[in-house]
Amino acid sequence: MTRAALLVCPASGRGRAGRVADAVAARLRTAVDSLNSHVADSAEGTLALARRAVDDGVDVLVVLGGDGAAHLAVQACARSGTALAVVPAGTGNDLASALGASSVEDVVAALRAGGRRSVDLGRLETGTWFATVLCAGFDSAVNERANALRWPAGPRRYDLAILAELAVLRPQRLRVDADERVLELDALLVAVGNTSSYGGGIPVCPDADVNDGLFDVTVLAAAPRRALLRMLPALRTGRHVDHPAVRTFRARSVTLSGPSWVGYADGERMHEVPVSATCVPGALSVVSSITSV
Structure with a gap:
């Protein structure tokens, strides 16, 4: 018998999650024995409802929302007996994509097939978990x-934000402590990937594997703005890692220090650098039809 809870974040996707909630619930009920729906009206409410569902011992917590909502659900489901599923209804939907869910039909199929997997999570020194990418x-x-923009919707919002930030881009001195490796350089960005993509499908760490117990780290060293403009199309294909200004490596634990940067994880604002993270193998159970999630 599968007991499930549906956590609806109605503001996700500029109200899309709220509009499709009833239809999503109806489809999910065809794949589980019982389903209770909960509607969150704030980030605090989302986290509280997710924790309540896990405390109640549901087998599966299904989130209808974007990466922000999924990030909050991860905090509740990590190291618990409750598996997480995500029905994408937000701007980026990177965790849903990593789990092979492009719609509720993918989640329904995985539930019917009993598709459960354990995946790694990142954990910050504050105790906050993240499932996709930590960046600064x-x-x-x-x-x-992108979070401040009201238009356009979807991944194009990130494309517009990229162009705007390129105009004011300045390198800063970055130190990366990664296991036994120390890297110091003038850098423009650093991404610590548990999964490959952020920003609505940008594969910044294209070879990241959520089952290897390691982060993939991508560092972009200082480079002329014109070179960065030429590199932008490669970001969408993962070929940016071939650029001489890009360095990649793997590590279990990473500490970023030096610049006056703000860290983001799962697309959510964390805190200013320095920031430390550790990869925790198998910390989250997920519903997915992808065998190599």
């Missing part, structure tokens, strides 16, 4: 700008 520098500035 240019990419976190893009996040800040």
